[in-house]
Amino acid sequence: MGGVNTRLAPYFLTAPGIVFFVALLGAPMLMTFLLSLHSYDFNTGIQSDWTFANYIEVLGDSYFQKIFGRTFGLALLVTVICVLIGVPEAYILSKMSSRWRSIFLLVVLGPLLISVVVRTLGWALLFGGKGLLTMISQALGFGDAPVSLMFTFTGMTIALVHVLVPFMVISVWASLQKIDPQSEDAGYCLGASKLTVLRRITLPQAMPGILSGSIIVFALTASAFATPAIIGGRRMKVVATAAYDEYLSTLNWPLGAAIAVLLLVANVVIIASYNKLIERRFAKVFE
Amino acid sequence: MHNLGLVARIFHALFVAFILAPLLMVIAVSFTDKGYLSLPTNGLSLRWFHAILDNPDFIDAFWMSVWLALIAASIAVLISIPAGLAIARHKFAGRDIIAAFLLSPLMIPHLVLGVAFLQFYSSIGLGGSFFGLVAAHVVLITPYALRLVLSAATGLSTDAENAALTLGASKFTVFRRVTFPLILPGVAGGWLLSFITSFDELTMSVFVASPSTQTLPVKMYHHITQTIDPLIASVSTVLIVLTFLVMLILDRFYGLDKIFIGKG
Numbered sequence: 001m002g003g004v005n006t007r008l009a010p011y012f013l014t015a016p017g018i019v020f021f022v023a024l025l026g027a028p029m030l031m032t033f034l035l036s037l038h039s040y041d042f043n044t045g046i047q048s049d050w051t052f053a054n055y056i057e058v059l060g061d062s063y064f065q066k067i068f069g070r071t072f073g074l075a076l077l078v079t080v081i082c083v084l085i086g087v088p089e090a091y092i093l094s095k096m097s098s099r100w101r102s103i104f105l106l107v108v109l110g111p112l113l114i115s116v117v118v119r120t121l122g123w124a125l126l127f128g129g130k131g132l133l134t135m136i137s138q139a140l141g142f143g144d145a146p147v148s149l150m151f152t153f154t155g156m157t158i159a160l161v162h163v164l165v166p167f168m169v170i171s172v173w174a175s176l177q178k179i180d181p182q183s184e185d186a187g188y189c190l191g192a193s194k195l196t197v198l199r200r201i202t203l204p205q206a207m208p209g210i211l212s213g214s215i216i217v218f219a220l221t222a223s224a225f226a227t228p229a230i231i232g233g234r235r236m237k238v239v240a241t242a243a244y245d246e247y248l249s250t251l252n253w254p255l256g257a258a259i260a261v262l263l264l265v266a267n268v269v270i271i272a273s274y275n276k277l278i279e280r281r282f283a284k285v286f287e
Numbered sequence: 288m289h290n291l292g293l294v295a296r297i298f299h300a301l302f303v304a305f306i307l308a309p310l311l312m313v314i315a316v317s318f319t320d321k322g323y324l325s326l327p328t329n330g331l332s333l334r335w336f337h338a339i340l341d342n343p344d345f346i347d348a349f350w351m352s353v354w355l356a357l358i359a360a361s362i363a364v365l366i367s368i369p370a371g372l373a374i375a376r377h378k379f380a381g382r383d384i385i386a387a388f389l390l391s392p393l394m395i396p397h398l399v400l401g402v403a404f405l406q407f408y409s410s411i412g413l414g415g416s417f418f419g420l421v422a423a424h425v426v427l428i429t430p431y432a433l434r435l436v437l438s439a440a441t442g443l444s445t446d447a448e449n450a451a452l453t454l455g456a457s458k459f460t461v462f463r464r465v466t467f468p469l470i471l472p473g474v475a476g477g478w479l480l481s482f483i484t485s486f487d488e489l490t491m492s493v494f495v496a497s498p499s500t501q502t503l504p505v506k507m508y509h510h511i512t513q514t515i516d517p518l519i520a521s522v523s524t525v526l527i528v529l530t531f532l533v534m535l536i537l538d539r540f541y542g543l544d545k546i547f548i549g550k551g
Binding site: 007010011017018021025027028029031085088089092104105106107108109110113114115116117118119121122123124125126128165166170174219225226229230240243244247248256260264268271 | 291295298299302303305306307308309310311312313316324365366367369370372373374377379382385388389391392394395396397398399400402403404405406407410422423425426429433483486487489490493494503504507508511512515519520523526527530531533534537538543544
């Protein structure tokens with residue numbers, strides 16, 4: 001085992017991945033960033049100038065502000081709902097006997113493996129004019145008018161919660177697994193009520209899972225495409241569907257590139273600052 | 288379930304109903320005997336499953352997705368095995384940066400990857416090619432394969448390998464006969480997770496795939512934005528059943544929770 005050989009070995013071993021990524025991730029990302037700095041003319045196409053005009057347009061135009069605001073609000077709402085229903089579900093799963101638990105983990109986590117298009121189609125069928133909603137409202141005697149949640153904010157929210165809540169459950173479940181059951185027993189022995197144990201012992205220890213679940217759900221909602229495109233359609237545009245339209249309908253690629261860059265920056269900033277916050281606040285829990 | 292209160296049980300039942308409702312709806316609609324979207328109220332019919340056979344577009348797209356996922360997952364694993372072993376078992380300058388770089392696609396929205404590849408490929412003349420689609424998928428799924436290889440290789444003892452070396456085995460033999468079998472569960476899990484991720488990917492592929500390289504999710508997406516009919520429900524039902532089978536295999540050998548947490 002020669003010294004130089006051993007020292008260089010890790011570089012040789014990672015080289016295929018690095019070369020591949022530099023060529024096929026680095027280059028495309030750099031080109032998109034550069035493209036966002038060009039202006040676009042509807043008659044002559046992409047110009048060769050250098051300008052921040054696309055960013056100024058996206059950040060300054062009330063049309064895009066509305067889309068970014070809607071996307072951010074949607075991400076926040078979906079995250080809050082996922083916390084409210086995903087955390088109790090993860091807790092319930094952790095308290096089940098192992099036989100039931102393995103069945104229900106499959107039920108809750110399995111949909112993550114099923115294509116988002118299929119899951120969204122299910123909601124489109126439920127929400128559509130002749131869907132289950134209409135049948136329920138007719139059965140309850142609210143009249144024959146079809147009830148539809150297609151192309152609404154509510155519809156998008158429900159479908160996205162469904163698509164993303166498994167991430168919250170799995171994340172909280174993972175941190176609940178690490179809790180020493182004796183810490184809960186100790187609480188009971190010292191006379192704490194069930195609620196107190198839940199609030200003072202279980203929940204604080206599950207907090208890292210809740211926070212990392214939240215960041216996953218928030219980031220994935222903010223950049224979600226399939227569900228908003230199918231349920232929200234043209235009427236309820238979000239950042240991802242707006243960028244899609246700039247690229248494939250309007251053909252204003254530089255403007256689309258600016259939207260994509262802003263989406264990426266927002267994503268990275270949110271994830272990074274959240275991670276920092278978690279590290280600082282929960283340094284002890286992670287030890 | 289005996290130690291759960293009534294409120295918890297009701298909550299759990301509602302949660303499970305919420306998770307299953309859209310999937311059951313898709314399955315129910317696919318068995319309709321009518322020519323339009325409806326629940327199969329007067330008996331089950333397989334006519335919309337027969338209809339898939341009359342639409343070679345969906346079958347072609349299915350095989351396109353299968354080949355794409357097979358090739359891309361295999362390349363991702365080939366990249367991840369050496370990289371994962373190096374990162375997990377060696378200390379070297381730049382290790383953290385290299386690891387972060389190879390895992391970075393996890394942080395990038397698929398939409399951003401999609402538009403980046405769209406522009407990149409059209410500028411180098413690879414627009415709409417199968418090769419371009421494969422390369423884009425490799426970038427997207429390598430982090431999934433790498434994470435599982437990393438967790439399999441981290442903390443692996445070198446005793447067995449040293450013993451083999453001492454007994455005169457060549458370095459390659461040691462890798463083939465000792466190291467590789469030890470990390471095989473991680474490699475196989477990583478390959479399967481990569482395969483599924485590639486097979487299901489829509490957002491990036493919408494930008495990269497051309498009509499001749501349309502994957503199944505892209506084909507389904509374009510179909511749904513035009514019209515929602517029982518045909519798309521029956522295609523989806525087939526997918527649900529196939530995914531369920533894969534899920535059972537994954538759960539049997541790894542445990543679904545471990546796969547998703549990435550610490551297999």
